Amino acid sequence: MEQNETKRRRSDRPEKKSAPKKKNAALTAPKKLKLLFTVVDRKKAELFSDLIGGYGVNLQIVLAGEGTAKTETLRLLGLDDTARAVIVSVIRDDKAPAIFEMLEEKFESVRGGKGIAWSVPMTSAVGVAIYQFLSDYREGQDPARGNERGSRP
Amino acid sequence: MTFSHECIVCIVNTGFSDAVMDAAREFGARGGTVIHGRGTASREAERFFGISIQPDKELVLILVPHDLTDKILHALYRAVGLKTPGQGIAFSLPVDQVVGLSVFSPDASGEAPAGNGDA
Numbered sequence: 578m579e580q581n582e583t584k585r586r587r588s589d590r591p592e593k594k595s596a597p598k599k600k601n602a603a604l605t606a607p608k609k610l611k612l613l614f615t616v617v618d619r620k621k622a623e624l625f626s627d628l629i630g631g632y633g634v635n636l637q638i639v640l641a642g643e644g645t646a647k648t649e650t651l652r653l654l655g656l657d658d659t660a661r662a663v664i665v666s667v668i669r670d671d672k673a674p675a676i677f678e679m680l681e682e683k684f685e686s687v688r689g690g691k692g693i694a695w696s697v698p699m700t701s702a703v704g705v706a707i708y709q710f711l712s713d714y715r716e717g718q719d720p721a722r723g724n725e726r727g728s729r730p
Numbered sequence: 731m732t733f734s735h736e737c738i739v740c741i742v743n744t745g746f747s748d749a750v751m752d753a754a755r756e757f758g759a760r761g762g763t764v765i766h767g768r769g770t771a772s773r774e775a776e777r778f779f780g781i782s783i784q785p786d787k788e789l790v791l792i793l794v795p796h797d798l799t800d801k802i803l804h805a806l807y808r809a810v811g812l813k814t815p816g817q818g819i820a821f822s823l824p825v826d827q828v829v830g831l832s833v834f835s836p837d838a839s840g841e842a843p844a845g846n847g848d849a
Binding site for chain 2: 611614616640641642643644645661663673677680681684691692693694695696697698
């Protein structure tokens with residue numbers, strides 16, 4: 578009797594509605610992340626930080642550094658000041674080629690903007706929100722178009 | 731997977747960055763960047779191992795071609811390793827892309843030469 582009662586109660590419960598599947602929800606692998614190190618003259622730190630920020634980069638840390646190149650090397654390069662800024666940025670793997678292309682062009686064209694940049698692959702990040710923040714993933718964005726902020730400024 | 735360049739990170743007591751660069755230059759490194767930092771070693775571990783850690787640190791970043799990495803790391807171990815006053819540790823990170831390396835050699839024919847880590 579009790580069993581029947583239990584069965585009835587269960588059947589009375591409204592069926593759980595499964596979450597509606599998103600239309601056009603493309604299954605895409607998570608974008609890989611990289612750490613981009615950019616070493617430039619300290620006076621140009623803000624300029625380069627802004628340029629990199631234009632590619633949908635949400636986290637950048639600017640550290641005060643000193644160059645170690647010897648005087649004769651500096652003279653050859655035309656760099657008299659050893660004060661440097663090390664910009665550490667978390668960038669998305671798919672944005673890296675565009676960022677490197679931009680940096681290469683700016684290192685050549687900006688007066689006193691000679692610098693060096695390299696990237697190191699990141700292997701893990703903990704927390705979904707952290708990953709979404711670092712990769713600039715926004716809910717509802719069209720995966721085919723990507724993030725509009727990621728286009729070259 | 732091997733990369734053309736690696737980034738050597740060497741963390742030493744303040745004042746030893748010149749010793750780091752001297753050791754690295756000996757094996758082909760061209761330049762580096764020094765960042766000042768503060769170490770946070772465990773007090774309990776310091777007591778256990780009977781060593782004292784100077785909190786002020788210098789972090790030296792050196793970008794080098796892959797084939798020089800081992801030699802430079804060994805040189806750093808000998809010159810500023812944990813058993814020296816520099817009390818340094820050094821490790822390398824894989825670098826998958828680089829821009830901005832200087833071309834120095836007068837006979838360079840447009841190709842990126844080895845040994846140009848002028849960070």
